[in-house]
Amino acid sequence: xxxxxxxxxxxxxxxxxxxxxxxxxxxxxxxxxxxxxxxxxxxxxxxxxxxxxxxxxxxxxxxxxxxxxxxxxxxxxxxxxxxxxxxxxxxxxxxxxxxxxxxxxxxxxxxxxxxxxxxxxxxxxxxxxxxxxxxxxxxxxxxxxxxxxxxxxxxxxxxxxxxxxxxxxxxxxxxxxxxxxxxxxxxxxxxxxxxxxxxxxxxxxxxxxxxxxxxxxxxxxxxxxxxxxxxxxxxxxxxxxxxxxxxxxxxxxxxxxxxxxxxxxxxxxxxxxxxxxxxxxxxxxxxxxxxxxxxxxxxxxxxxxxxxxxxxxxxxxx
Ligand code: NDP
Ligand code: GDR
Numbered sequence: 001x002x003x004x005x006x007x008x009x010x011x012x013x014x015x016x017x018x019x020x021x022x023x024x025x026x027x028x029x030x031x032x033x034x035x036x037x038x039x040x041x042x043x044x045x046x047x048x049x050x051x052x053x054x055x056x057x058x059x060x061x062x063x064x065x066x067x068x069x070x071x072x073x074x075x076x077x078x079x080x081x082x083x084x085x086x087x088x089x090x091x092x093x094x095x096x097x098x099x100x101x102x103x104x105x106x107x108x109x110x111x112x113x114x115x116x117x118x119x120x121x122x123x124x125x126x127x128x129x130x131x132x133x134x135x136x137x138x139x140x141x142x143x144x145x146x147x148x149x150x151x152x153x154x155x156x157x158x159x160x161x162x163x164x165x166x167x168x169x170x171x172x173x174x175x176x177x178x179x180x181x182x183x184x185x186x187x188x189x190x191x192x193x194x195x196x197x198x199x200x201x202x203x204x205x206x207x208x209x210x211x212x213x214x215x216x217x218x219x220x221x222x223x224x225x226x227x228x229x230x231x232x233x234x235x236x237x238x239x240x241x242x243x244x245x246x247x248x249x250x251x252x253x254x255x256x257x258x259x260x261x262x263x264x265x266x267x268x269x270x271x272x273x274x275x276x277x278x279x280x281x282x283x284x285x286x287x288x289x290x291x292x293x294x295x296x297x298x299x300x301x302x303x304x305x306x307x308x309x310x311x312x313x314x315x316x317x318x
Contacts, residue, residue: 001025001026001027002024002025002026002027002073002074003026003027003029003070003071003072003073003074004021004026004027004028004029004072004073004074004075004076005029005030005031005053005066005067005070005072005074005075005076005116006018006021006028006029006030006031006075006076006078007031007055007057007075007076007077007078007079007101007105008031008076008077008078008079008080008121009030009031009032009043009050009052009078010030010032010039010040010041010042010043011042011078011079011082011183012042012178012179012181012182012183012220013078013121013177013220013223013224013227014030014042014043014076014078014079015042015043015046015181016179016181016220016221016223016224017076017078017224017227017228018030018043018046018050019046020224020225020228021228022046022049022050024228026074027051028049028050028051029050029051029052029053029066029069029070029072030043030050030051030052030053031052031053031055031057031062031063031066031079032052032053032054032055033054033055033056033057033079034054034056041181042181051070053065053066053069053070057079057080057096057097057101057104057105058096058097058101058104059104060104060107060108063104063105063107063108064107064108064111064112066108067108067109067111067112067113067116068112071113072113072116073116073117074116074117074118074119074231075105075109075116075117075118075119076119076121076227077101077102077105077118077119077120077121078121079097079101080097080098080101080121081093081094081097081098081147082098082147082183083147083183083185083186084125084145084147084148084276085185085274085276087145087146087147087148087150088145088146088276088277090146091146094146094147094150095146095149095150095153097150098147098150098151098154099149099150099151099153099154100153101154102120102153102154102157102158103153103154103157105118106118106157106158106161106167106169109167110161110165110167114165114167115168116168117168117169117170117231117236118158118161118167118168118169118170119169119170119171119172119227119230119231120154120155120158120169120170120171120172121154121172121174121227122151122154122155122158122171122172122173122174122238123147123148123151123173123174124173124174124175124176124216124240124242124283124285125143125144125145125147125148125151125280126141126143126148126151126152126155126173127139127141127142127143127280127283128141128142128143128144128145128148128280129142129144129280129281130142130280130281130282130283133282133284134242134244134284134285134286135240135242135283135284135285135286136240136285136286136288136289137173137238137239137240137289141155144278144279144280145276145278145280148280154171155171155173155238158170158171159171159238162236167236168231168236169236170230170231170236170237170238170239171238171239172226172227172230172238172239172241173238173239173240173241173285174223174226174241174242175215175216175217175218175240175241175242175243175283175285176188176215176216176217176218176283177217177218177219177220177222177223178217178218178219178220178305178309179219179220179221179305179308179309180308180309180312180313181220182220182309187208187249187252188217188252188305188306188309189309190206190208191206191208191252191253191256192256192306192309192310192312192313193313194206194267195256195257195259195260195262195310195313196260196310196313196314196316196317197313197317198262198267199260199262199314200314200317200318202317204267205267205268205269206253206267206268206269207268207269207270207271207273207274208249208253208268208269208270208271208274209270209271209272209273209274209275209276210249210274210275210276210279211248211249211250211253211268211270212248212249212250212281213248213249213279213280213281213282214246214247214248214281214282214283214284215246215247215249215283216242216243216244216245216246216283216284216285217243217247217252217302217305218241218242218243218298218300218305219298219299219300219305219308221300222297222298222299222300223241223298225296226239226241226290226294226296229290229294229295229296230294233293233294237293239287239289239290239293239294240285240286240287240289240290241285241287241290241296242284242285242286242287243285243287243298243301243302244284244285244286244287245284245301245302246282246283246284247302251302252306253268255302255303255306256306256309256310259306259307259310259311260310260314
């Protein structure tokens, strides 16, 4: 039985990855930080099948202990302060967890179990003010937020540990991916949740920031398969994971309201409070390498993703 250690197990991706690995017969260990109230919402259906280990990406000793206890064949480092907007008010914390947290996890693997395969959750936010379009593995980085800068560090330290210590370490450069388990602060879920509440008469308006930003949005359930595939190859490498299609926030809003028969213009209010100090205007990924080398294909397109999320939120409030 293969053993996997997942950081960020309570998050969107951690929960889908745990579903996938349990289906494949893995023993799954989840690093779980202490929180004042329990947040098992995304994993409550599999809670009894996961072995939780108390730890924090800020605490190297806890990560060393987690690797000792789980003796993993594969480590998936998905834990992070992952909300870009909060990386401006919390830049040092974001650097500690999203940046240096990667180094701590790599150190734990290097010190305790060098043959464990390591996955780092890199991000399209590293491309930021894009140098070329579409973005691929060789596109230079130009991050536009403290979060993006921290992810660039996490990316390069993963490459460096691979080259310095011969670790099997991969970075997946994943473009935005969403689902009914997406955190409520992120724009897709904020919109689908509000559309459901407005349709059911529980809310009257939706306040948003920049409607012109473009993102390459896919489905999280498809993207965790690419993470697993990266760790099953002969040699470790880095891959862009994306749909190859981009849409504006306005397209998202329009699709979500249209799905319940409403016009978005009647409800959406632009609010400067949700504008960012520096914006990433356009992200569009080229997933050719992942398709060719991993045999990976996204299954859910943008329209179906939006419908899936709105339907889920409607059911939740009905
Ligand atoms: P989420 O925000 O849903 O989950 C983040 C996870 O990290 C949660 O389990 C959270 O725990 C955990 N975490 C936060 N701080 C710490 C800490 N100090 N120590 C240990 N764990 C911590 O993110 P996603 O699932 O969406 O993303 C997973 C990873 O992929 C992240 O690294 C993100 O930056 C990256 N990424 C995400 C993309 C996306 O579109 N979703 C695209 C590209 C990269 P808790 O529940 O306690 O808060
Ligand atoms: P992003 O996702 O920053 O791309 O990071 P988010 O959904 O937060 O923003 C996407 C775009 O929507 C615009 N926007 C708003 N965003 C939010 N959250 N709230 C609003 O009200 C709003 N109005 C407009 C934003 O300005 C932005 O342009 C996500 C995270 O999952 C990261 O962890 C991950 O690395 C990247 O995706 C790839």
